Amino acid sequence: MELSRSVCILIPVSRYITNTIITSFGFSISAAQEMGFGVSFFVSDLGGFDNAREKLLSDALALNPAPMYLLWLDTDICLTEEQVKKLIEFMENRPEADAASGLYFNQTLYRPVCMRRVEGKLCTFCPGEGEPVEIDAAGMGCMIIRTRSVIEKLLPSKGENRLFLYDLEKQVGEDTHFCNLMKKAGMKLYVVPDVCPMHYGGYVGRKHFEKLF
Numbered sequence: 001m002e003l004s005r006s007v008c009i010l011i012p013v014s015r016y017i018t019n020t021i022i023t024s025f026g027f028s029i030s031a032a033q034e035m036g037f038g039v040s041f042f043v044s045d046l047g048g049f050d051n052a053r054e055k056l057l058s059d060a061l062a063l064n065p066a067p068m069y070l071l072w073l074d075t076d077i078c079l080t081e082e083q084v085k086k087l088i089e090f091m092e093n094r095p096e097a098d099a100a101s102g103l104y105f106n107q108t109l110y111r112p113v114c115m116r117r118v119e120g121k122l123c124t125f126c127p128g129e130g131e132p133v134e135i136d137a138a139g140m141g142c143m144i145i146r147t148r149s150v151i152e153k154l155l156p157s158k159g160e161n162r163l164f165l166y167d168l169e170k171q172v173g174e175d176t177h178f179c180n181l182m183k184k185a186g187m188k189l190y191v192v193p194d195v196c197p198m199h200y201g202g203y204v205g206r207k208h209f210e211k212l213f
Contacts, residue, residue, distance in 0.1 A: 001066065001151060006038035007088070008060045008067035008147075012052035013045045013075050020200045021075040024142075028071060031084035040067060050164040050174035053140070057150075057163060066147050074141035077104060078198040086195050087144045090132060098149035098187035101138035102195035103127065113139035113199075114191050115176075122176065132190045137179035142197055153185045 009028055011021060029039050042059045044052040053072075060070055069091060073079070083102060090100050103126075105112055115137040116125040127133045154163070163181060164174040172180075182189060 001148065002064070003068050003148060004038060004063075004065040005036065006040060006067040007032040007069045007071050007144075008063065009039065009041040009071045009073060010053075010056040010060060011041070011043045011073050011075065012049050012056060013043060018075050018200065020078045020198075021073065024073050024077060024079045024197075027079055027081040028073065028084045031081045032071075032088065034081075035085060035088055037068070037088070048166075048174075050162070050166055053164040053174060053178070054162060061147070061151065066151065068147060070145045070147055070150070072140045072143045072145070074139075076107075076200040077102075077141040078200055079142055079195075080197070083142075083195045083197055086192060087142070090190070090192050091144055091146060094132075094190070096188060097132075097146070097190050098153065099143060099145040099182065099189045100132065101135075101140075101144075101189065101191050102142040102197050103191050103193050104139070104141055104197050104199045107199055113141065127191055127193045129193055132192045135189055135191050136183055137176050138189065138191060139173075140175040140178065141199070142195070149187055153187050154182060157181070157185045 032039050042056050044055045046052040046055050087100055091097055111124045112126045114125050114135055115122040117136045122137055163178055165177045166174055
C-alpha cells in the first residue's frame, strides 16, 4: 500500500462555517506543513454527522496515494498550531498507536468526551495530566487516525456494515460507534491530555471539571 507523507483534514459541517473551524483549519495546515507533511482536505455538509463522516472517510481513502494520517475536526473545536503538532508528534513517536484524541469537555454536561470500558460499559474517564493513555472511545472533534490502520485493520472487519451509525436504542453516537468498531478490530486509541482544545459554546477545562466533580 502506497502512502504519501501527508495529512488529510476531514470536517463534517452543519448549517454554517464558524470562525472557530476556520482558525483550527488554518492552524492544522500550518502545523502539518511545518512538520514536512503535505495537506489535503474534504468538507461535507451531507445530512447528519453519520452520513457526513461516512462520506468524508470514503473520499479520503479514495486518494491515491493514501494520506499517512486522517485528522478529524469538528466545527466547534478550536485547536492551536501547537496542539495539532502534539497530536502528529504522538503518532510519529508511537507506532503502536492507531489513533489519538485531544481531551475536550462536553458543552453542557462539562464532562470529558473520553471513555473507558468498566464491566462492559463505557464510562466517562478523565486522564491525569501528563502521559497519553489508552482509552476505549472518544468524540471525533479532534482525532487523528493512522490511515494504514484503517485500511489494514478496520476495513477487512467492516463487511457491509456502516462505520458511522447512530444507535438511538443504545444511545450511542456515530463517533462512539466508530470507536467501538476500532476496538473490535484491535486498534489502539489514546487520549493526549496535553492537547486540551476549546469546545466553543460552553468551554470548560480540566480545572473547571475538577471543581465540579
